[in-house]
Amino acid sequence: MNFELTDEQQSVKEMVRKFVDKEIIPNIQEWDRQGHFEPAILKKLANLQVMGVCIPEEYGGAGMDYNTLAIVCEELERGDTAYRTAVSVHTGLNSMTILQWGTEEQKQKYLVPQADGRKIGAFGLTEPNAGSDVAAMNTTAARNGDYYILNGSKTWISLCDVADHFLIFAKTDYGIGHKGISAFIVDRSFAGVETKAIKGKLGIRAGNTGEVFLTDVKVPIENRLGEEGEGFKIAMAALDNGRFTVAAGAVGLIEASLEASLKYCHERKTFGKEIGKHQLVQQMIAKMSANLEISRLLVFKAGWLKNQGKRNTKETSLAKWISCNAAFDAANDAVQIHGAYGYSDEYPVERFLRNSKAPVIYEGTREIHTIMQGEYALGYREDKTLRKQLPAWPFEQVSVTNYLQK
Numbered sequence: 001m002n003f004e005l006t007d008e009q010q011s012v013k014e015m016v017r018k019f020v021d022k023e024i025i026p027n028i029q030e031w032d033r034q035g036h037f038e039p040a041i042l043k044k045l046a047n048l049q050v051m052g053v054c055i056p057e058e059y060g061g062a063g064m065d066y067n068t069l070a071i072v073c074e075e076l077e078r079g080d081t082a083y084r085t086a087v088s089v090h091t092g093l094n095s096m097t098i099l100q101w102g103t104e105e106q107k108q109k110y111l112v113p114q115a116d117g118r119k120i121g122a123f124g125l126t127e128p129n130a131g132s133d134v135a136a137m138n139t140t141a142a143r144n145g146d147y148y149i150l151n152g153s154k155t156w157i158s159l160c161d162v163a164d165h166f167l168i169f170a171k172t173d174y175g176i177g178h179k180g181i182s183a184f185i186v187d188r189s190f191a192g193v194e195t196k197a198i199k200g201k202l203g204i205r206a207g208n209t210g211e212v213f214l215t216d217v218k219v220p221i222e223n224r225l226g227e228e229g230e231g232f233k234i235a236m237a238a239l240d241n242g243r244f245t246v247a248a249g250a251v252g253l254i255e256a257s258l259e260a261s262l263k264y265c266h267e268r269k270t271f272g273k274e275i276g277k278h279q280l281v282q283q284m285i286a287k288m289s290a291n292l293e294i295s296r297l298l299v300f301k302a303g304w305l306k307n308q309g310k311r312n313t314k315e316t317s318l319a320k321w322i323s324c325n326a327a328f329d330a331a332n333d334a335v336q337i338h339g340a341y342g343y344s345d346e347y348p349v350e351r352f353l354r355n356s357k358a359p360v361i362y363e364g365t366r367e368i369h370t371i372m373q374g375e376y377a378l379g380y381r382e383d384k385t386l387r388k389q390l391p392a393w394p395f396e397q398v399s400v401t402n403y404l405q406k
């Protein structure tokens with residue numbers, strides 16, 4: 001066991017931290033107020049090879065290990081949840097899914113331009129009447145010769161107005177529940193694709209989230225990802241990677257809440273002493289500090305399993321569940337520590353609290369992960385080997401030196 005970051009991981013951590021401090025933190029309050037998503041940030045992240053950080057070099061990525069993706073997400077969410085969400089969706093949910101399940105042609109056509117950040121990917125699973133209950137989806141894909149015709153709508157889709165490619169889940173067979181779901185790569189340029197942002201969100205206001213409408217969209221058969229009927233398995237495998245990035249981001253949010261709270265604890269005085277000297281304030285700080293460590297270790301354990309090429313659904317779910325709850329608690333306590341000042345946007349902690357709620361809902365709600373962990377413990381659930389695996393790391397022909405020299 002080695003609990004230290006490698007030199008490469010440390011360099012990436014410092015690089016992303018510097019970027020966040022310079023490009024995101026000075027602007028985020030205004031972007032959040034205006035509900036503005038800044039696409040230039042994704043371009044700049046692409047220039048740093050962050051958008052495909054753990055995609056093999058042969059597919060245009062940086063070829064780093066899966067825990068480096070976690071480090072990127074942790075550092076991004078220290079700045080704001082919006083840009084971490086963008087990487088979660090683009091890299092975790094979309095690109096890594098194509099890497100795992102795609103044909104060589106799909107990888108060349110869709111993964112390569114996504115890995116280097118020229119094109120952006122999104123993930124369309126949720127529908128107005130199907131969130132946790134994925135099998136309740138109504139979007140259909142009817143086979144017609146060499147094409148499928150997709151009809152339906154997806155909602156709460158991150159990067160809906162920004163993405164070039166959507167991974168869309170639709171029913172090719174009705175009446176057989178999740179076994180009738182298939183996965184498709186849908187280009188925004190296909191006729192019949194429309195998107196619309198959702199306004200009035202509690203948090204992640206600087207992020208782009210919304211609806212995707214599909215009206216008689218003609219999707220060529222070669223854009224089906226995996227076999228017909230394999231969509232549910234693909235979606236769940238995608239969530240193993242998306243949840244990993246969400247958990248890692250939560251670590252960054254705990255860190256940001258702790259940093260802000262520590263600073264304020266030393267500045268603010270009541271009853272003749274720094275508030276940090278009051279034991280009930282120390283209790284909140286101690287909890288944040290412990291949860292930072294616990295959450296980070298859970299994330300790195302899941303990443304370690306990914307690097308080994310082992311299934312990690314259970315460990316990733318645990319990391320996501322624990323760290324997102326902990327981030328919500330940390331942000332809530334950070335507001336408490338700031339007193340009334342924490343209640344205004346003079347300090348960033350109110351944004352942290354608003355942002356921390358969505359990750360407790362998306363990519364498996366708190367309740368769904370609680371049930372999963374209970375079922376694993378009771379022996380009601382087990383993970384079987386999948387038809388296609390995420391490649392273990394180191395990837396073949398990997399050379400991280402080129403990346404770090406840039």
Ligand SMILES: Cc1cc2nc3c(=O)[nH]c(=O)nc-3n(C[C@H](O)[C@H](O)[C@H](O)COP(=O)(O)OP(=O)(O)OC[C@H]3O[C@@H](n4cnc5c(N)ncnc54)[C@H](O)[C@@H]3O)c2cc1C
Nearest residue numbers: 123124125126131132133156157158358361362363365367
């Ligand atoms: C900001 C944001 C971004 C998102 N981005 C994406 C995206 O990019 N792509 C995408 O596909 N989706 C996305 N989502 C959607 C998200 O994944 C869903 O909201 C989530 O899966 C929950 O589904 P739901 O909202 O329909 O809640 P529901 O499934 O309707 O659940 C409602 C409540 O019931 C509880 N519940 C449901 N079933 C059970 C059960 N069996 N036992 C106990 N409790 C239960 C839930 O925990 C929850 O508290 C996003 C959501 C948000 C908020």
